[in-house]
Amino acid sequence: MTESRPPFPPFDRDGAWAKVQAAEDAWNSRDPHRVALAYTADSVWRNRDEFIRGRTAIVEFLTAKWERELDYVLRKSLWAYDDRRIAVRFQYEWHDREGQWFRSYGNELWEFDDHGLMRRREASINDVEITESGRRFFGPRPATERGPEHDFPLH
Template sequence: MADNAPAPVKPPVPPFTDESAALKARRAEDAWNTCDPQAVSMAYSPDSRWRNRSEFVTGRDEIVDFLTGKWSREHEYRLIKEVWAHTGSRIAVRFAYEYRNDSGEWFRAYGNENWQFDDSGLMTERHASINDVPIRDEDRKFFWDRSGPRPADHPGLSDLGL
């Protein structure tokens, strides 16, 4: 893309309403549930900055590398996000995801993210705080076909009491 070419637009764009913030969070959830690092990276600005737990990532190439490593370790990954708050070009979400590791042990990760978007709707900053909790197989709550996003009728975090 030429330097003077307009940035691609990734709707919805700021300023966010209750509805557009919820849609932005759901689109992010759906993308992450594909476990496709390249596709996910396109929601972020080319110079996007992340803090994910104790790791710092800058730019799409590093995002792809980070997510490739993440999903090589976190199997049967399923994520649910829920908007906590929003204003202007920022959205705060809480989330939980379930995965199993290479040893077959299940975990539920709980976290919060703070997002900042540019005018074209690309995320320029992502700050994530996450805690992993071991769970038993019978305590899992996220069940849907791995080939697609969470179905519309699958409960969200609040409905699941999380």
């Protein structure tokens, strides 16, 4: 039986938005195994300066990430899409073990197989120190803030 993760390519606007929201929801779970299931078994990633291949490596990477990046909360926004690719911009907030808060800004390029699994992910990310009072995100996105009309500020 072939694994699948709808919606499937070719993407339309609604399908692309659904993929973005599903990814945001999975990453906000901070469950590396759940997140890894959205990727092909041999998925290839570039995340900042790291190169990762396969679900086992994805789980290892995310486990270490969420041990470092505490109270992680993410927002993703659709930037563009075509038949089997989606471009996303995102922001997430987290703090380190010393209590310093950060907002990380980034862009991702995604490519999907015919079964809706992501086979390639490239992410460029920059971190900015913020104060705790400067935080904008306090948990997963509420249902009332989902969809294309609810974007986030650039800075």
